[in-house]
Amino acid sequence: MKLDDKRTPVVFKALCDENRVRILNYLTDGEKCACRLLEDLNIAQSTLSHHMKVLTDSGLVVGRKDGKWMYYSISAEGIDTATYYLNVLRANLIDSKKKSCCKE
Amino acid sequence: MKLDDKRTPVVFKALCDENRVRILNYLTDGEKCACRLLEDLNIAQSTLSHHMKVLTDSGLVVGRKDGKWMYYSISAEGIDTATYYLNVLRANLIDSKKKSCCKE
DNA sequence: TTGTCAAATCGAAAAAAATCGATATGATGT
DNA sequence: ACATCATATCGATTTTTTTCGATTTGACAA
Numbered sequence: 001m002k003l004d005d006k007r008t009p010v011v012f013k014a015l016c017d018e019n020r021v022r023i024l025n026y027l028t029d030g031e032k033c034a035c036r037l038l039e040d041l042n043i044a045q046s047t048l049s050h051h052m053k054v055l056t057d058s059g060l061v062v063g064r065k066d067g068k069w070m071y072y073s074i075s076a077e078g079i080d081t082a083t084y085y086l087n088v089l090r091a092n093l094i095d096s097k098k099k100s101c102c103k104e
Numbered sequence: 105m106k107l108d109d110k111r112t113p114v115v116f117k118a119l120c121d122e123n124r125v126r127i128l129n130y131l132t133d134g135e136k137c138a139c140r141l142l143e144d145l146n147i148a149q150s151t152l153s154h155h156m157k158v159l160t161d162s163g164l165v166v167g168r169k170d171g172k173w174m175y176y177s178i179s180a181e182g183i184d185t186a187t188y189y190l191n192v193l194r195a196n197l198i199d200s201k202k203k204s205c206c207k208e
Numbered sequence: 209t210t211g212t213c214a215a216a217t218c219g220a221a222a223a224a225a226a227t228c229g230a231t232a233t234g235a236t237g238t
Numbered sequence: 239a240c241a242t243c244a245t246a247t248c249g250a251t252t253t254t255t256t257t258c259g260a261t262t263t264g265a266c267a268a
Contacts, residue, residue: 002129002132003119003125003128003129004125005122005123005125005126005129006122008119008125009119009120009121009122009125011119012116012119012120013120015107015112015113015115015116015189016113016116016117016120017113018109018110018113019109021107021108021109021112021113022109024107024193025106025107025109028106028192028193060193074193076194079190079193079194080194082190083187083190083191083194085119086183086186086187086190087187088132089128089132089164089178089183090180090183090184090187
């Protein structure tokens, strides 16, 4: 099994920017309104909107619209998918160790 | 527990570029010489060197020098660290669910 | 010491991403 | 219908990343 070299970067881009990691940290206490994040993060509203798009595209965050508010939360499924990707690397690693150990 | 917003991006940058994911996939069959990667990947030598630096900085890959050759392999510890980071998000998520469930 | 080969570093160019202010959209309340 | 508020989109700028060719470094062998 190999990682998809197109999809994998999309998933992990969520974790490749300082502001997005800050957002994820905020979201770990639970679902938050975009307006709330905006107060805490000291970035422009359009910048936040951009980051939320990257985060939802990655699958690590899901958005829910309620009236004119957008609520964002961390997706357990998204994290599990990312974890699975890392396990793919890990599993192959174990296999290759086994191979070199048993064949000679 | 929160993710370090400086260190986390460094770790996951390993997985944020198509060529680096290809490199990681190659390395899953075991340790490989840089010259070997160079043959397979169709990128300039200086570009490969740059990517190997990003990968080793992340901790997901380790390098070993043997004479004039550099051998690279995936680091189980590096993958475990990255997995741990994802678990931090996951664990907080479970905690926050528990909180909202029990308090009201 | 000199030549050769592998890899790293340098410097520049191209591509991608982050950021912002301004504007558009879309829901709500008057 | 209209004003208002939250968010998304647009367009432009700045910053970061990727990429390459050229050069340097460092190891080995003649």
